[in-house]
Amino acid sequence: MNKIRLHISLFIAVLMLCCVSCTKQKQERAAQQHVNLASELIEQHRYEAALRQIDSVHALYPKQVAQRREAKALKDTIVYLQSQQTLRYADSLLQPLLPEADKLLKQFRFEKNDSYEDHGHYVYRNLQTGWNTNRCFLQAYVSDDRKTLVKSYYYGAKQIRQSGIALQTGDQEIELRGQNHAFEVEGWHEILTIDDEQALEVLNFVSSHLADRIRVTAIGESGKSVYYLSDNEKQALDQTYRLGLLMRDIDNLEQQIRLASQRIEHFESKRQ
Numbered sequence: 001m002n003k004i005r006l007h008i009s010l011f012i013a014v015l016m017l018c019c020v021s022c023t024k025q026k027q028e029r030a031a032q033q034h035v036n037l038a039s040e041l042i043e044q045h046r047y048e049a050a051l052r053q054i055d056s057v058h059a060l061y062p063k064q065v066a067q068r069r070e071a072k073a074l075k076d077t078i079v080y081l082q083s084q085q086t087l088r089y090a091d092s093l094l095q096p097l098l099p100e101a102d103k104l105l106k107q108f109r110f111e112k113n114d115s116y117e118d119h120g121h122y123v124y125r126n127l128q129t130g131w132n133t134n135r136c137f138l139q140a141y142v143s144d145d146r147k148t149l150v151k152s153y154y155y156g157a158k159q160i161r162q163s164g165i166a167l168q169t170g171d172q173e174i175e176l177r178g179q180n181h182a183f184e185v186e187g188w189h190e191i192l193t194i195d196d197e198q199a200l201e202v203l204n205f206v207s208s209h210l211a212d213r214i215r216v217t218a219i220g221e222s223g224k225s226v227y228y229l230s231d232n233e234k235q236a237l238d239q240t241y242r243l244g245l246l247m248r249d250i251d252n253l254e255q256q257i258r259l260a261s262q263r264i265e266h267f268e269s270k271r272q
Contacts, residue, residue, distance in 0.1 A: 030060075034067075035067050038051075047082055051078060054071045057071040080264060086256055094250065109125060120143070123139065124236035124239055126233070127141070136218060136227050137227075148199045148244030149194065153189070159220075160220025160221070164176060165194070165202070168217070172205075200245070203238070203240060214229045
């Protein structure tokens with residue numbers, strides 16, 4: 001009786017091993033099918049579809065180490081090929097922008113105070129700081145790290161503690177806040193700084209209303225100052241807006257090129 005039980009147990013064990021082996025082989029074949037399909041899709045330049053097949057291998061067959069290793073290698077190949085595409089495309093967009101920026105910069109002057117400024121900036125000719133002392137005006141510039149800023153200068157006998165500006169023409173108006181710096185030298189000087197995206201919003205408003213009369217209000221906690229932009233000032237702010245957008249596009253494209261180049265270099269170094 002014991003011998004019969006032993007034989008039955010051995011038979012069951014062998015049967016179970018066969019089932020496990022059969023299941024493993026089926027999973028290997030199924031995982032390999034996903035890998036093979038991903039490889040074919042890569043050859044067809046259908047990278048997103050190939051990535052879905054690769055993700056299926058990792059999600060559905062976590063124990064199939066060999067197939068997952070192949071899938072990982074295919075994903076690295078996709079990153080490499082997509083990076084090459086990005087590099088070519090971004091460079092094709094960048095090259096025509098560079099001479100356009102050089103041409104536009106001829107209308108600007110470079111300013112930097114080395115004693116307290118980390119970055120210099122490009123300011124349109126008639127908005128240079130030295131030409132606009134002791135008056136209320138809007139200054140816009142693009143820094144040498146390609147950020148656009150707008151500064152609202154207030155000058156008066158009394159401090160208004162400027163906290164924002166409003167631009168209005170007809171029934172359209174925008175109001176923005178910024179950081180204020182104030183000092184007193186033969187009257188009160190207050191400089192409100194509005195950074196990057198909000199600065200571009202101010203300049204876009206001006207650029208969209210070049211033919212209109214634009215009223216500027218320096219808004220303070222204890223007062224305000226109202227004035228209108230001249231045609232020369234509107235032109236200067238419009239050109240600064242163009243330069244700011246151009247520099248932002250150049251910066252974005254150069255970042256894409258740097259990232260793509262790093263990925264390509266990393267992939268090629270692994271193959272050596």
